[in-house]
Structure formats: structure tokens, C-alpha cells
Amino acid sequence: MRVAYWPGCVSRGFTPELHGAMAKVAPLLGIELIELDRAACCGAGVIAEHNPELADTLNARTFALAQQTDGELMMNICSTCQGAQSECQSRLDASTEYREHINGTLAEEGLRYEAHITNKNLLWVLVEDIGLDTLRSLVRRPLTDLRVGPFYGCYIVRPVARLGIDDEHPRDRYLQMVIEALGGTVVDYAGAYKCCGFPIVTMNKQASLTMAGRNVADAIDEHADCLVVPCPLCHLNLDLQQPAAAGVVGRELGLPVLHLPQLLGLAFGLNPHQLGMGKHVVRPTSVIDWSNAVLAASAATAHP
Amino acid sequence: MAEYTLKIRRADPSRGVVAHWESHSVELRESASVLDAILQVKDERDGSIGIRCSCQQGICGSCAVRINGKPGLACNTHLEEAARRDNGVTIQVEPLGNMPVIRDLIVDMDAVHWKKIRRVTPWLLAKQPVPEREYVVPHEAMVDVTQSMACIQCGACVSDCLSMEVDREFIGPAALAKAYRFVGDPRDGEQAERLYDLSNDPHGLYDCTHCFNCIDACPKGVAPMSQIMRLRRIAGSDQKIEDRNNGYRHEQAFVKNIRRNGLLHEADLLPDSYGGKMHPRAVPELIRSLPTVLTALARGKVTLFKALGHPHKAPKEVRRIFDTIESRPERIELNLYVSGIEDEPLRAARTDEPTPIHLPPLEEDAE
Numbered sequence: 001m002r003v004a005y006w007p008g009c010v011s012r013g014f015t016p017e018l019h020g021a022m023a024k025v026a027p028l029l030g031i032e033l034i035e036l037d038r039a040a041c042c043g044a045g046v047i048a049e050h051n052p053e054l055a056d057t058l059n060a061r062t063f064a065l066a067q068q069t070d071g072e073l074m075m076n077i078c079s080t081c082q083g084a085q086s087e088c089q090s091r092l093d094a095s096t097e098y099r100e101h102i103n104g105t106l107a108e109e110g111l112r113y114e115a116h117i118t119n120k121n122l123l124w125v126l127v128e129d130i131g132l133d134t135l136r137s138l139v140r141r142p143l144t145d146l147r148v149g150p151f152y153g154c155y156i157v158r159p160v161a162r163l164g165i166d167d168e169h170p171r172d173r174y175l176q177m178v179i180e181a182l183g184g185t186v187v188d189y190a191g192a193y194k195c196c197g198f199p200i201v202t203m204n205k206q207a208s209l210t211m212a213g214r215n216v217a218d219a220i221d222e223h224a225d226c227l228v229v230p231c232p233l234c235h236l237n238l239d240l241q242q243p244a245a246a247g248v249v250g251r252e253l254g255l256p257v258l259h260l261p262q263l264l265g266l267a268f269g270l271n272p273h274q275l276g277m278g279k280h281v282v283r284p285t286s287v288i289d290w291s292n293a294v295l296a297a298s299a300a301t302a303h304p
Numbered sequence: 305m306a307e308y309t310l311k312i313r314r315a316d317p318s319r320g321v322v323a324h325w326e327s328h329s330v331e332l333r334e335s336a337s338v339l340d341a342i343l344q345v346k347d348e349r350d351g352s353i354g355i356r357c358s359c360q361q362g363i364c365g366s367c368a369v370r371i372n373g374k375p376g377l378a379c380n381t382h383l384e385e386a387a388r389r390d391n392g393v394t395i396q397v398e399p400l401g402n403m404p405v406i407r408d409l410i411v412d413m414d415a416v417h418w419k420k421i422r423r424v425t426p427w428l429l430a431k432q433p434v435p436e437r438e439y440v441v442p443h444e445a446m447v448d449v450t451q452s453m454a455c456i457q458c459g460a461c462v463s464d465c466l467s468m469e470v471d472r473e474f475i476g477p478a479a480l481a482k483a484y485r486f487v488g489d490p491r492d493g494e495q496a497e498r499l500y501d502l503s504n505d506p507h508g509l510y511d512c513t514h515c516f517n518c519i520d521a522c523p524k525g526v527a528p529m530s531q532i533m534r535l536r537r538i539a540g541s542d543q544k545i546e547d548r549n550n551g552y553r554h555e556q557a558f559v560k561n562i563r564r565n566g567l568l569h570e571a572d573l574l575p576d577s578y579g580g581k582m583h584p585r586a587v588p589e590l591i592r593s594l595p596t597v598l599t600a601l602a603r604g605k606v607t608l609f610k611a612l613g614h615p616h617k618a619p620k621e622v623r624r625i626f627d628t629i630e631s632r633p634e635r636i637e638l639n640l641y642v643s644g645i646e647d648e649p650l651r652a653a654r655t656d657e658p659t660p661i662h663l664p665p666l667e668e669d670a671e
Contacts, residue, residue: 009568014605040566040622045514046558049533050541053636054629058562061625083516091638094645098638105628109621154466158516167388195466195515202577203510203549210470211513240605244596279603281596 001129004066005033006085006119008078009041010232014240017276018232021261022077022122024275028138028268029130034069036062042084044233045155045199052091053102059088060102063119064111073118075125077261079231082121083155086162089119121156122260123230127174132181140269142183146287148263149187149224150175151215151238153231154195175228178260182267189222191215196234201241206248212237213249216257226256226287228263235259239281256284306334308383310341312353313398316407323405325396326350334384338395339367341383342409354408362523365456368463369409370398375460375521400463417459420479424502428486431493441490447642452485452531454524461518461528473507477518477528480509484531487538499539503547509535510551527641541635550577550585563626566618571611 011018026033039062041047048055062085066074076082092099093115103112120128126135156163157172165171172193176186197211216238219227229235237245239257246253257280258266265275266287277284310330315323328345339357346353355378357367362380369378372389378397386395403411431439461477468474475483483502486492502508509532518528539545540552557576561569574593578586600606609615 010570013568013610014570014600016605038619040618041562041568043562044558044568046555047562049536050555050559051537051629051635052638053632054559054626056638057625057629058622061621091640094640095638095643096646101636105625108624154513154515154517159519195513197470197513199514200467200511202554202574203551204471204506207467207471207474207511208513211466214470240596240600243599279605281599281603281605 001030002032002034002069002071003073003075003125004069004071005035006039006042006062006066006074006076006081007035008076008081008232010236011077015232015235015259015279017279018077018235018259018261021259021265021275024270025261025265025268028270029126029264030134031075031125031130033075034071036065036069036074039065042081042088044080045084045087048084048087052088055084056088056091056098057102057105059085060092060099060113061106061109061111063089063092063117064106064113066119067114067117068111073120073125073129075120075122077122077230077259078233079121079153079156079229080233081155082119083158083163085119089117090162121230123156123174123178124169124171126178126264127171128169132177135178135181135264139182139267141267143179143263143267144183146184147187147223147225148179148184148258149189149219149222149227150179150192151196151219151227151229151234151257152193153229153234154193156230157193175230175260179228179263182263184263184267187219187222187224189224190218196229196231196237198233198237201237208237209241209245209248212241213245213251213253216242216245216253216255217249217251220253220255224255226258226284228258228260230260232259242282254282256280256282256287258284258287305331306383307331307393308341308387309394310345311394311396312342312345312408313396314353314408315399315405316354317405318407332383334382336383337379338369338371338381338383338386338397339378341395342378342397354406354410356410363456365458368400368458368460368523370400370463372396375400375463377458377460377523380523400459402462402465402468403459411459413459417457417462417476417478420462420476421457421482423475424479424483425486425498426479426482428489428492429494431491439491444642445488445490448639449485449488451641452481452488452526452528455481455485455522455526456524458523460521460523461526464517464521466515466517467511467513471507471511474511475502475505475508477512477532480512480535481526481528481531484535487535495538496543499535499543500545502535503539503545503549503551506549508549509539510547510549510554525641537635550579553577553579559626562618563623564618565614565616566622567616569614569616571606 007019040058043055179186194215195211197208201208242253262275308330310328311325314326330341342355358364360379362377367378371381371386399405399409399411403416406412465476468476487495487498512532540555546552554577575581575586578589
């Protein structure tokens with residue numbers, strides 16, 4: 001499938017390994033990425049807080065650029081982008097008059113947003129468009145005995161109604177479903193649906209890092225080997241800031257945090273270095289044996 | 305009728321009874337409420353179960369509890385809906401979070417919720433001079449504040465506030481929504497003072513972490529987080545209150561960053577949120593962040609070129625959008641609470657066509 005691909009800012013900024021890992025796993029998943037390289041930041045809720053019309057216009061522009069491609073849908077790899085864009089879309093789709101007003105601003109650039117774009121995080125695409133059966137068939141190195149804690153990020157699970165989470169689309173269970181499809185073990189712990197703390201790191205660092213530290217500690221207490229996140233902003237607070245968070249909560253942490261495409265790539269037998277796993281602050285040593293055991297294991301699976 | 309397992313979290317700290325679960329099997333209609341089930345058990349099997357309740361119609365707000373992990377009113381949560389959150393049979397009921405338990409499902413609202421409500425001066429400080437007759441206010445302004453006026457003070461949002469979980473002093477969603485009820489009221493005369501106070505409180509306006517829990521928790525659609533964002537918008541964008549929590553500076557730094565770069569340039573955001581790289585506020589913070597920055601550089605997450613240079617520039621169309629919208633004399637905001645959503649069934653029901661009512665024939669007529 002061809003998708004209009006919105007990588008977001010942070011996957012090309014402070015977590016470049018995410019963008020790289022996505023590029024590596026996309027061909028294996030049969031996803032052709034048409035990157036929206038002229039689009040701007042979704043605003044991460046901050047621009048909407050400053051001026052909702054500005055956030056709505058920037059995202060309408062991104063949607064319009066996506067609609068100009070021949071992609072089946074628009075795909076992002078960031079919970080925060082998903083949530084911030086869904087919020088803007090809810091306003092744009094609610095009123096023809098308002099949408100036309102926004103389109104008036106876009107007209108100068110020859111762009112126009114038509115209501116009801118389908119914009120999905122990779123996680124949703126995996127379950128709803130690619131399917132768990134296909135995912136299982138792609139596994140070359142099952143994540144057997146790997147205990148993975150799902151960490152969603154607020155923006156992709158709340159508000160439930162805006163994100164289309166219902167009995168038919170249990171999107172708040174998809175990470176668990178994907179971990180199991182890849183052969184891993186889901187760790188049930190207190191933090192899966194909590195906040196990583198990133199949005200207030202400059203306003204109240206103590207509270208922000210307490211959130212990050214406690215979430216990681218809760219997963220460690222349930223014997224997790226690693227966390228998996230569909231959001232690079234969560235990754236910043238849970239991985240980059242983990243040593244600082246350990247200081248704030250007063251205990252040793254050291255839990256690796258993987259981006260969703262990295263977890264996929266590992267199960268598909270890709271080289272962990274190719275997936276950028278050397279770029280993490282907390283070295284993912286519990287996930288993989290850096291002496292290339294993964295490659296050995298994947299070769300063993302491929303040629304039993 | 306259906307059979308459910310009602311698991312109630314019991315505790316009585318005053319008598320040294322530690323928290324434990326007690327299970328009861330109940331048989332009730334699927335459409336009966338969780339409160340119906342609790343009261344049935346209390347009436348028929350164990351009168352000592354502690355729960356506050358009064359109206360049983362979702363109005364008084366006294367029976368808020370956590371039901372299968374979600375806060376809400378026991379009286380307006382159907383058993384079937386509650387059980388569906390688990391295995392279809394089990395309904396776990398526990399007291400609200402973030403507040404001390406007095407007994408069983410009763411929490412100390414005074415110690416947390418009401419204390420925070422009082423903190424925001426929850427009454428109108430009338431604009432002077434007070435007119436001889438009533439104030440005349442625009443309809444839309446009042447519809448806007450009715451959203452926060454819909455609050456029934458049940459505490460469901462307080463229960464699951466993730467900021468309050470780590471910072472007990474956070475004023476919190478219910479009280480801040482209440483604050484907006486007056487800041488947004490055209491009759492209030494002390495909006496600026498209220499905003500100055502709330503934005504400079506280190507546990508105030510800027511302590512909300514955008515987790516959306518309060519929006520999903522509220523049984524009345526108050527959307528406390530949206531009210532907090534309105535408060536920030538008026539404090540920051542309109543009144544330009546430079547608070548000591550970096551809230552206003554962070555917002556300004558973020559907007560400037562995107563206008564310039566199109567994509568977020570993280571290396572600038574942190575120092576700019578503290579007032580700029582050379583600002584006395586920023587220097588100690590940057591020194592504290594040095595280990596984090598150095599690790600990021602060592603791991604190759606960030607290169608010096610990326611951190612110090614500006615590898616991407618916003619396309620001129622993006623800058624034009626910023627300039628066009630930022631130069632409007634008045635901010636344009638679509639408030640879905642006021643405007644409603646097109647094509648919604650509710651809107652369709654409001655058309656002038658009267659809805660035909662079909663009454664079943666009376667038994668005599670049918671003969």
C-alpha cells in the first residue's frame with residue numbers, strides 16, 4: 001500500500017533512529033512511503049493552545065498535501081501528531097463554513113483540504129490495514145520470552161471518542177496485540193496508559209521526570225525487559241531523560257525503550273544497528289545480544 | 305436479567321482495616337446501574353458498605369467511584385457497559401484516586417477537591433460599577449461558560465489527573481475549569497488578577513500535562529483540560545503574563561521555532577523556554593542538562609551540526625500562514641461546544657418539521 005507519510009519533527013530531530021527504522025521496515029510491511037517533506041509541525045498541542053486557527057490551518061495544509069498524493073491514507077509515526085492532528089481535524093470536519101475559511105488561507109498556495117481524511121498512526125495501520133496475520137508471517141526472529149511493556153502516549157488513547165476507539169476498533173489494545181503477534185510477552189503494568197511527562201518538562205521538571213521515572217519503575221517491577229512506544233516525544237522523556245528521571249525517583253532504572261518500528265524490525269530479523277538501536281541512551285542490551293545473536297538467531301529461524 | 309460479579313474495594317483506616325476486595329454475585333437487568341448493584345448488596349447482604357449517594361440520576365455528583373479502572377458516576381454507568389470494560393461479568397468498584405479514603409468508597413473530598421475549588425476564588429467578583437439593573441452579556445459568551453458551569457463537583461476528573469498523581473499541590477482540572485467559569489464570564493472584573501495568580505502558581509495553569517484523562521472522566525462533558533487551555537491562551541496570548549514557570553515563554557518559543565524552522569528545532573526550544581541561551585534563568589538549567597546533552601551527542605542522536613545549525617527552514621507558505629493569522633485583529637476560534645457539529649442527529653432533530661408521534665392503539669380501539 002502507498003501512504004502519504006508524515007514522520008513528524010522529532011523523528012527527524014532528536015530521535016533520528018525512529019525515522020531510519022521506519023524506512024527499514026516499511027518495504028518488509030509492503031508500505032510505500034510518500035514523505036510529506038513540505039509539511040510543517042502539527043503544533044503538538046502547543047500551537048493550538050496559542051491560537052487554534054493557526055494549528056488548524058497548518059494541519060489542514062498537511063492534510064491537503066497528503067490528499068494531493070495518490071496514497072491510500074495518511075500515516076504518522078507519532079502519538080502526539082496523531083492526537084494533535086485529530087483534534088484539528090475534528091474542528092475542520094465539523095463545520096463547512098469554518099473549513100472554507102481555513103481553505104481560504106490555503107488557497108494562495110493552491111491547496112485545499114477536503115473533509116474526512118483518513119490519518120492513522122503506524123500502530124493502527126499495522127492492525128487495521130496490514131493485519132496481524134501478515135505481521136505473524138513476517139516474523140523471522142520471534143521475540144520469544146521477551147517481556148515487553150506497552151507505552152501508548154496520551155495523545156493516541158484519549159479522548160476515546162475523537163480517536164475512534166470503540167468495540168470494533170480497540171485501538172487501546174493494539175500494542176498488546178502487536179507484541180503478541182511478534183511472539184513477545186506483554187507486560188501488564190501500571191504505566192501503559194499514563195503520561196510520560198514530556199509536555200511539562202520545561203515548566204515543572206520535577207513532576208515531569210517523576211512521571212517518567214515512575215512509569216519506567218513500574219514496568220521494571222513487573223519484570224519488563226523493555227518498553228515499546230509509538231511516540232518519539234515519550235521516547236525523549238523515557239529514554240533520553242531516563243538517567244535524570246532515575247535521580248528524581250531515587251532508584252536505579254536502566255530499562256531500554258524501543259520505538260515501534262524497531263520492535264517490528266527486530267522480529268523481522270533486521271540488524272539492530274541498522275535499526276539505530278545504538279543511538280539510545282539506555283543501551284538495549286537486555287533486548288539483544290550485541291555480539292550479533294539476533295542475526296544468528298534470525299539465520300537459524302530462516303534456515304532451520 | 306444477567307449475573308455479575310461485583311468486586312468492591314473495602315477499607316476502614318480508622319479501625320485499622322486495610323484495603324481488600326470483597327466479591328458479591330448480583331442478578332440485575334443489564335441496564336441497571338452500578339449504583340443499583342452496590343445498593344442491592346448493601347440492602348440485602350452487608351449494610352456496612354460505605355458509599356455516598358443521593359439523587360441516583362446523575363445530578364448530585366456524590367456517587368463518583370472508579371469502575372473497572374475508569375472514574376465516573378456509579379448511578380449513570382450501566383452494568384453491561386461497565387462489565388464490557390473487563391470480561392463481561394466482573395465489575396470492580398474502588399474509591400476515587402488522588403484523595404485519601406475515609407471508608408470503603410468514600411473519599412475525603414474536603415482534603416483535596418474542595419480545598420482546591422476554594423483556592424480559585426469560586427465566585428463572581430463583579431465588574432464595577434455594578435449596573436442598576438441586570439448585566440447584559442453576549443449569548444455566545446454565556447454558552448461558552450455553561451460548559452464549565454455544567455460541573456457537578458463529583459471529583460471524577462480529580463481522581464485520574466496524572467499531574468496531581470505526581471504533584472499533590474497541582475490545582476487540578478475541576479478547580480481550573482471552575483476558574484475559567486469566571487475568567488470567561490464577561491461580568492467578572494478581576495480576570496487579569498485571577499490569571500496572574502494562576503499562571504504564577506508553580507502548581508497552577510502550567511502544571512497540566514495534556515493527558516486528556518479529565519476529558520474522558522467527566523460525566524458532564526465539561527472537558528476541564530480544554531478550559532485549562534483557554535485559560536493559558538488568555539493568560540499567554542492575550543495578556544502576555546510572563547509567569548515564573550516558563551509557561552508563556554515556552555509557548556512563545558515554540559511558536560517562534562515553528563515559524564522559523566517549519567519543523568521543531570529541539571536544540572533551541574529548551575534554552576528559549578528559559579528566556580534564551582544567555583539568560584540568567586537558562587544558564588543553570590543548561591548546565592543541569594549538560595549530562596543529557598553529552599550522552600545524546602555521544603550516542604549520535606544529535607550531531608553538533610544539527611544542534612547548532614538550522615538544517616531546515618520553514619517554506620515561505622508556512623511563514624505566510626503564521627503572519628496572516630497572527631496579524632488578525634481578533635483571534636478566530638471555533639468552539640464546538642457552542643457551534644455543535646454539522647450532521648449530528650441532535651441538529652437534525654432541531655429542524656422545524658415536527659417529529660410525528662405514533663402512539664400504540666388503545667386496547668379498546670384495537671378490538
